[in-house]
Amino acid sequence: MATIKEIAKKAGVGVGTVSRYLNDHPYVSEDKRKKIQAAIDELDYTPSAIATQLRSQSTKNIGVLVSRLANPFFAELFDAIERKLNLYGYQVLVSQTHDDSAAEQRFLDQLKNHQVDGVILASVENHELVRSFAQAYPQKVILLNEENKYRDIQSVTLNHYQATLDALNYLFTQGHRHFVYVTGGNYTVKSHGYSRTKAFQDFTKQHQLSIDPDWLFSQKHTATDGQEIARNLIKNSKNTLPDAIFTNSDEVAIGLIDELQKNNISVPKDIAVIGYDDQPFARFAAVPLTTIRQPISAMANKAVNILLKNLTGQDVPENITNEDLKLKGCSSNQVDGGSS
Amino acid sequence: MATIKEIAKKAGVGVGTVSRYLNDHPYVSEDKRKKIQAAIDELDYTPSAIATQLRSQSTKNIGVLVSRLANPFFAELFDAIERKLNLYGYQVLVSQTHDDSAAEQRFLDQLKNHQVDGVILASVENHELVRSFAQAYPQKVILLNEENKYRDIQSVTLNHYQATLDALNYLFTQGHRHFVYVTGGNYTVKSHGYSRTKAFQDFTKQHQLSIDPDWLFSQKHTATDGQEIARNLIKNSKNTLPDAIFTNSDEVAIGLIDELQKNNISVPKDIAVIGYDDQPFARFAAVPLTTIRQPISAMANKAVNILLKNLTGQDVPENITNEDLKLKGCSSNQVDGGSS
DNA sequence: TTAATACATGGAATCGATTCCATTAAACGA
DNA sequence: TCGTTTAATGGAATCGATTCCATGTATTAA
Incomplete structure (x- = not known):
């Protein structure tokens, strides 16, 4: 496989220039742009994602944990999460717990060894364990549709109170x-x-x-x-x-x-x-x-929004308004994950 | 986050020794083992998977492509694949095509940029594209339950001929x-x-x-x-x-x-x-x-076996015998993926 | 006693991309 | 014309773990 060094050599430029070209930095002359692109085409070069990840200290991978994907609820949830994350250039790593907390542990360890930038948990086995990770990696752990036992982890859930009230009021107006x-x-x-x-x-x-x-x-x-x-x-x-x-x-x-x-x-x-x-x-x-009905994709979008905002510091444009969410009885509960 | 260098320093040894300890190489004295472990515990150290991947030129990640996970067939397939791969320390990256060949392209590009060591395709949109990848990365692309249009890609499918014959003979014996x-x-x-x-x-x-x-x-x-x-x-x-x-x-x-x-x-x-x-x-x-019935998990296991054998060069112990597979009408079709 | 292994160890080089720093050339203002 | 920005560029240092090489010590064989 070709490396950036070989491209630099073939194009007769320095590696820095190639890197700048690849990342759309300014200050690369039209002349060299052409040469570099030619070298890239000729050697069929693609930058190594691993090397980029190591250097940039970010993987653009998000982990998603569910108990069983064969459960259509989780399949739908995953689907919505994947669609949204792909839009922002993130890749999703799903894991299933099958109600086994050892699998949960293995999944969370991916935060430690930097395989993922953040995780969304749609299923939790060991609340204490999850909490400790949420504290060790604040802003990187989001609960989705899961009981927020200690109320100190960021989470997105259906607003059961509001949804129930809406349903009852509906029945009331029906007489x-x-x-x-x-x-x-x-x-x-x-x-x-x-x-x-x-x-x-x-x-x-x-x-x-x-x-x-x-x-x-x-x-x-x-x-x-x-x-x-x-x-x-x-x-x-x-x-x-x-x-x-x-x-x-x-x-x-x-x-x-x-x-x-x-x-x-x-x-x-x-x-x-x-x-x-x-x-x-x-x-x-x-x-x-x-x-x-649980607004699955609204909840998924919300969870992704929060996570990406945490990670990038930038507000992610919502494609659903807050008003929509409220109507659907979906709310989010943002709390700091503890001291850093 | 702690690095191997810090561990080496704290333990008063060289980085090489720490690495050897971590990878169970021989020639690390009992004395240093203890010191290193103490340093690891104290600093709560976990090796960076990314760095390891870069150096070892292997990610231990396998990509799996399906059209929709909400389809129970694919959910079951994924489940079987994940279980098996986890046993061997591999992580699974699933992607859904939603019948979109652009998604397939993005998925396959992960082979190019080394995000995955190999892929299992349970769904293919653009046969030509898949073929070109199979040729560029021989041994790394496996078709699963998908028509093997050009017969030159490794694939695992139900032996429809045998399964049909079995069913007909069953009816025959019933009179x-x-x-x-x-x-x-x-x-x-x-x-x-x-x-x-x-x-x-x-x-x-x-x-x-x-x-x-x-x-x-x-x-x-x-x-x-x-x-x-x-x-x-x-x-x-x-x-x-x-x-x-x-x-x-x-x-x-x-x-x-x-x-x-x-x-x-x-x-x-x-x-x-x-x-x-x-x-x-x-x-x-x-x-x-x-x-x-399609022997889903048998097919999944077979696909994983072939892929891991390709990647590691070692025979993966089957947990189902070939005899079982035959009875269930599942066969595999191993062909070289083309010239390297 | 000497030579030959086996055991242990530190550290430089490496994987491949990014980024900072130093340098040079061109453009600009006065 | 000279000093000051702005534009371009090469390359070393870096991210963090692995591995090879050089070196040294202990053990065994002869």
């Missing part, structure tokens, strides 16, 4: 007043999914809706759970049925709808049911489902 | 004698899918089965095509219906089965239908389908 609320966590305790529950509480308070304790369900996760909820509602509600059900997941929603329909209760005519797609398998499900 | 054959190409001309057609022809000749020209269908690709075939068979076959149908794709098979069942013909009781999964969406389809 619904009798709500059932289903959560995967705990209704009262600040556990996973609490911001959705908080939104529900604020919503009912704001509209002065009464909450029937029998219509609050906790620790529900599966389609079977959904079916049970439906049977429970039908059995216990002698006089009135609810007219809207908010669930924490699409699985639960599907089970619910299935069981309701078996009992000749029409969805959404008699009861509106809304799902929540943590994983967007819902798109492929048999039952068309109203669900709170 | 079927009246076959319908559906192809996406042309029955007589050597076009895409011809090796399957060849297998069918050899099969019928071997067992001296007569072929009804009305039971040969060409240029069929969609589920709608499948339905048409079913209607056609029912209408025209006054006296006898076939008892087995071999199709070139799962889409066609699904349409066929659907239409047959609508006409009260039971599958597989009355007629056996066999599909072919070029893309494994069949696994998620509503109708359980007998299909010729």
